Amino acid sequence: MSEHEITLTVNGEKHELRVEARTLLVEALREELGYTGANVGCETGRCGACTVRVDGDALKSCTRFAVQADGAEIETVEGLSEEGELSGLQASFKRNHGLQCGFCTPGMLLTAGTFLEDAEDPSRAEIREAIEGNLCRCTGYHNIVDAVEQVATDGGGESL
Amino acid sequence: MSDAAEGGGVGEPDDAEGVFGSGVERREDIPLLTGEGDYTADVSRPGMAHLAIRRSDHAHARIVDIDTSEAEAMEGVAAVYTGEDVVDSGVPNSIPTAWMLPGLVTPQYRILATDKVRHEGSGVAAVVAESPQRARDALDRIDVEYEELDQVTEPVEAVEKDVPPVHEEAEDNVAFDFELGDEEAVEEAFADADHVASVDLRQPRIVPNAMEPRAAVAEWEDRTEKLRVWMTSQNPHLHRMLLSAGTLGVPENRIEVIAPEVGGGFGSKIYHYPDEAVTAWCSMQLGRPVKWRASRQEGYVTDCHGRDHDTTAEIALDDDGTVRGVRAETHAGLGAQLSQFGTATPSYLYATVLSGQYTVPAIHCRVVGAFTNTTPVDAYRGAGRAEGIYVIERLMDVGARAVGMDPAEFRRKNLVQPEEFPYESAAALVYDSGEYERAMDKALEHVGYEDLRERQERLREEGRYLGIGVANFVESAGLSPSGLAGDLGSQAGGWESSIVRFDSTGTLTVMAGTADQGQGHRTTYAQIAAEELGVDLEDIEVIEGDTDRIPQGMGTYGSRSASVGGGAIARAAREVRSKAREIAEHQLEASSEDVVFDDGTFHIEGAPDRSLHIQEIAHEAYLGHDLPEGMDPGLEETNFYDPENFTYPFGTHVAVVEVDPETGETSIEEYVAVDDCGEVINPMIVEGQVHGGIAQGIGAALYEGAAYGDDGTLETRRMDEYAVPHATQLPDFETDNTVTPSPHNPLGVKGVGESATIAAAPAVVSAVVDALEPFDIEHLDMPITPETVWRALGGAE
Ligand code: FES
Ligand code: FES
Numbered sequence A: 001m002s003e004h005e006i007t008l009t010v011n012g013e014k015h016e017l018r019v020e021a022r023t024l025l026v027e028a029l030r031e032e033l034g035y036t037g038a039n040v041g042c043e044t045g046r047c048g049a050c051t052v053r054v055d056g057d058a059l060k061s062c063t064r065f066a067v068q069a070d071g072a073e074i075e076t077v078e079g080l081s082e083e084g085e086l087s088g089l090q091a092s093f094k095r096n097h098g099l100q101c102g103f104c105t106p107g108m109l110l111t112a113g114t115f116l117e118d119a120e121d122p123s124r125a126e127i128r129e130a131i132e133g134n135l136c137r138c139t140g141y142h143n144i145v146d147a148v149e150q151v152a153t154d155g156g157g158e159s160l
Numbered sequence B: 001m002s003d004a005a006e007g008g009g010v011g012e013p014d015d016a017e018g019v020f021g022s023g024v025e026r027r028e029d030i031p032l033l034t035g036e037g038d039y040t041a042d043v044s045r046p047g048m049a050h051l052a053i054r055r056s057d058h059a060h061a062r063i064v065d066i067d068t069s070e071a072e073a074m075e076g077v078a079a080v081y082t083g084e085d086v087v088d089s090g091v092p093n094s095i096p097t098a099w100m101l102p103g104l105v106t107p108q109y110r111i112l113a114t115d116k117v118r119h120e121g122s123g124v125a126a127v128v129a130e131s132p133q134r135a136r137d138a139l140d141r142i143d144v145e146y147e148e149l150d151q152v153t154e155p156v157e158a159v160e161k162d163v164p165p166v167h168e169e170a171e172d173n174v175a176f177d178f179e180l181g182d183e184e185a186v187e188e189a190f191a192d193a194d195h196v197a198s199v200d201l202r203q204p205r206i207v208p209n210a211m212e213p214r215a216a217v218a219e220w221e222d223r224t225e226k227l228r229v230w231m232t233s234q235n236p237h238l239h240r241m242l243l244s245a246g247t248l249g250v251p252e253n254r255i256e257v258i259a260p261e262v263g264g265g266f267g268s269k270i271y272h273y274p275d276e277a278v279t280a281w282c283s284m285q286l287g288r289p290v291k292w293r294a295s296r297q298e299g300y301v302t303d304c305h306g307r308d309h310d311t312t313a314e315i316a317l318d319d320d321g322t323v324r325g326v327r328a329e330t331h332a333g334l335g336a337q338l339s340q341f342g343t344a345t346p347s348y349l350y351a352t353v354l355s356g357q358y359t360v361p362a363i364h365c366r367v368v369g370a371f372t373n374t375t376p377v378d379a380y381r382g383a384g385r386a387e388g389i390y391v392i393e394r395l396m397d398v399g400a401r402a403v404g405m406d407p408a409e410f411r412r413k414n415l416v417q418p419e420e421f422p423y424e425s426a427a428a429l430v431y432d433s434g435e436y437e438r439a440m441d442k443a444l445e446h447v448g449y450e451d452l453r454e455r456q457e458r459l460r461e462e463g464r465y466l467g468i469g470v471a472n473f474v475e476s477a478g479l480s481p482s483g484l485a486g487d488l489g490s491q492a493g494g495w496e497s498s499i500v501r502f503d504s505t506g507t508l509t510v511m512a513g514t515a516d517q518g519q520g521h522r523t524t525y526a527q528i529a530a531e532e533l534g535v536d537l538e539d540i541e542v543i544e545g546d547t548d549r550i551p552q553g554m555g556t557y558g559s560r561s562a563s564v565g566g567g568a569i570a571r572a573a574r575e576v577r578s579k580a581r582e583i584a585e586h587q588l589e590a591s592s593e594d595v596v597f598d599d600g601t602f603h604i605e606g607a608p609d610r611s612l613h614i615q616e617i618a619h620e621a622y623l624g625h626d627l628p629e630g631m632d633p634g635l636e637e638t639n640f641y642d643p644e645n646f647t648y649p650f651g652t653h654v655a656v657v658e659v660d661p662e663t664g665e666t667s668i669e670e671y672v673a674v675d676d677c678g679e680v681i682n683p684m685i686v687e688g689q690v691h692g693g694i695a696q697g698i699g700a701a702l703y704e705g706a707a708y709g710d711d712g713t714l715e716t717r718r719m720d721e722y723a724v725p726h727a728t729q730l731p732d733f734e735t736d737n738t739v740t741p742s743p744h745n746p747l748g749v750k751g752v753g754e755s756a757t758i759a760a761a762p763a764v765v766s767a768v769v770d771a772l773e774p775f776d777i778e779h780l781d782m783p784i785t786p787e788t789v790w791r792a793l794g795g796a797e
Helices: A025-032 A088-095 A105-118 A124-130 A142-153 B002-007 B029-034 B083-089 B132-139 B155-160 B183-192 B236-248 B274-286 B296-302 B385-403 B407-414 B436-447 B449-461 B482-488 B521-533 B561-588 B614-623 B683-703 B755-771 B786-792
Strands: A003-010 A013-020 A051-054 A057-060 A073-075 B049-055 B061-067 B077-082 B123-129 B143-148 B174-181 B195-206 B215-221 B226-231 B255-258 B290-293 B306-317 B323-335 B362-371 B465-474 B496-502 B508-512 B540-544 B595-598 B601-604 B607-613 B636-641 B650-659 B666-676 B734-737
Touching: A003 A025, A013 A025, A025 A051, A051 A105, A057 A105, A088 A105, A088 A142, A088 B029, A105 A124, A105 A142, A105 B029, A124 A142, A142 B683, B049 B132, B049 B274, B049 B296, B061 B123, B077 B083, B077 B132, B077 B274, B083 B123, B083 B274, B123 B132, B123 B274, B155 B306, B155 B323, B155 B362, B174 B183, B183 B306, B183 B323, B183 B362, B195 B385, B195 B683, B215 B274, B226 B236, B226 B274, B236 B255, B236 B274, B274 B290, B306 B385, B323 B385, B385 B407, B385 B465, B385 B755, B407 B436, B407 B465, B436 B449, B436 B465, B436 B650, B436 B666, B436 B734, B449 B465, B465 B755, B496 B561, B496 B614, B508 B521, B508 B561, B521 B540, B521 B561, B561 B595, B561 B601, B561 B607, B561 B614, B561 B636, B601 B614, B607 B614, B650 B755, B666 B683, B666 B755, B683 B734, B683 B755
Parallel strands: A003 A073, B049 B290, B226 B255, B323 B362, B508 B540, B666 B734
Antiparallel strands: A003 A013, A051 A057, A051 A073, B049 B123, B061 B143, B077 B123, B174 B362, B195 B306, B215 B226, B215 B290, B306 B323, B465 B650, B496 B508, B496 B636, B595 B601, B601 B607, B650 B666
8 A cells, every 4th residue: 555745734733644545634634643523424525524624625524535635734623722712613602502412513613614704694594505514413403503693693703 | 492591591600509490501512612522433542453344235145154364364454253253252142132022032143143144234254453444455355155035124024925034033024013002992992983094104214323423442451351342322331231241241340331422322322232242352352452433334234223113003083073092003123133122112112102192092002023134223212202103193183184173173172181190091101290282382372373374275375385283292201110111021220320429528529320422411410419409510520421430320312311310310419418417417506497408508597607518518528527426427329210100291393384296395484392391400401402303303204214225235325315404404493391390200300302303203294294285195104205295296197
């Protein structure tokens, strides 16, 4: 199996690692680098639990090989809160009970946070569309939509 | 819920008073929001190897030969095992059923198949390798030779058609033939009634699809001969017991089962599956930690499915709309093996709720439990009660039409009245308390029922089809009174256990035998303890999910944690309080009647300055210098709470839909849920449970449903083929509640985990059928996809 030397900058920290060509980005993050916040719910791009940001875009990290992300800036859920302070969106999820088991939550936060960067006063329907690719089996989404909406209306500032 | 939520504050109240009943934010959230929480798949141990399981891709086949040599020779492969290796190791190797029924056939259930594979996904060999990728690679190098056999996946066909038996022990594929109720009384009721209405219905298989796939990490330590297993479990103590007595034979006191963060369960993580036993067995063989994690696709074919009922049901009625009797005959698919509660779910948990919220003088139900060449079926959120309430609610709809009454009015007419509680139904349950009409009125008010009916009329004239579905439910929650369950065949107790312990510095530790998968137990249990003992939330630690830290427990299923688990905590806390009171009386030199307990403080009536806080008393209790004569030191109590009855949550859900007869598309316009789960510990969490429950009920009604192909393999095996609802497929939910405390529960709570799933499916189906009334549609089977509607309206012709 051919191996490649790659560089990933994760939450501002630079890592050099060797991965097999077939290693998925999510595997590299979780297994090689220990960022276990991104979860694996389907490994086929259907659930969104593995969503991270790659160079600013929300991306399901099971749909990319690690080598494809060589040199990229990656943000994971571990990078959202600073010094124990929850981000505006994280706090809103907590306030609005936007999570139960939490398995979908890291992906949800990354997707919704990215959406909020450009969204202007989004409707609930638009929020639902934005998180459509992230499945949650626990909450029925209602409170997640509340949480995102509240940040959008309160102008929660930097949501991520 | 919204009412209560407005009343109680959200956020952390700074003292213990008023904590019970308020929407305290969850203490679980921070690790989950920051990615710090560890799920089983995040657990890593030094020297850990990785397991992958080779699974049958046939529904039914004889295993002729398994050649593992090529896989074994691969670099990075530590070992390859087959079912014969497990047999040779001499472990008990038997997954037991936890519920016996009269005449039940209990075939052998091994952790890896030896003679035959009986369903797609059944494990035939195991590879342990240095990485998960390597283990998966090696799976393909195992050569399994099969002799294919005819298979059967539908329960009716399994028992009626001439097909090879799934198990030789059950020639006709009948695992059990169960009856409940009074057949003669039902015959009479039907003979005397003015009308009989009937419905044939199918409740399709549901794949639970907890977002976190099942996983296990097992660590056998040769030195201590101790086995530690981290796993995705709703009930670590039950798993400990079954791993010990059922599959591995390791003494129970040398197994530790840890359920770390668990990413949803909905029933699917109750059971002892072969996989965690194989993981542990491999670790024991190799003397090193082994990790196994299911892929989503493995989950589809191995996580126990829910439902799978084929039913013919009838209702007998008088002209004035009085229900006289109900009968049902059901074929329930059990899958290829008996999972632990696979027998209880379609029998006692099902037939006993067929009275619903109504006075039904005569009920009879027969259930044939059938082996099929499919993934085992067991309890899925709502288990049994969802299937039963679905039947009675469909009958209430066809019954209303038979007598020409409005479906809501027809339901109202037959409701059990508040003064009739405790109400003994003709289906062998005693409902504890209820005010059904109050919740129903509230739900109808929310949607503006009368106006809606008018609007429906108007829209019909425009060729638009609005439907209103009203579903009433009551369920037997809080599994379960041990004695009763034992009489009915349960092989396990129904109690829950808790330890409430003051530490010597005054902090409080609560240990609970239940296990959270997202319900927020640590928050609600702290609220209970705060209420009972007057201690600030921040001084309370709640521990769950580790059998070495919590001595005993039964776990989380059947909406039991708040009522049975919470009951055990309240009772233990009350015992702690009474010991503390004795110490207070002694040290304050006062007699019992003069000492009052108020928000954590014991003080002398009328002399508030002569007081002792319970946290100071804790210190005294461990100091032991000045205790009442003969009292042992320490301040902790263990309670085993065995409820005297189930609890009976109830409520009314109303779905308003519009169906487009051209496309068959159903859109949900409004969804209102009014639930009564007794006293509410945390309205925010209760509302969350209702939301999630509705989503799963709507999912079943409109989107989900697993299907097997002609070759007996699952057709809906991926998330894009099996529709777990996504955000744009669900509406906003409107929730409200009423509070009718359970009279026998120490906290008055009834439980809420399953309620909404039970209510939502019949509400939505009823709404769609109501919309299509002008087309003479009386019933449609779930999932009601656009294609279902299109076909029903003759689109196929
Ligand atoms: S794990 Fe990547 S989308 Fe599901
Ligand atoms: S909170 Fe459990 S899957 Fe979303």
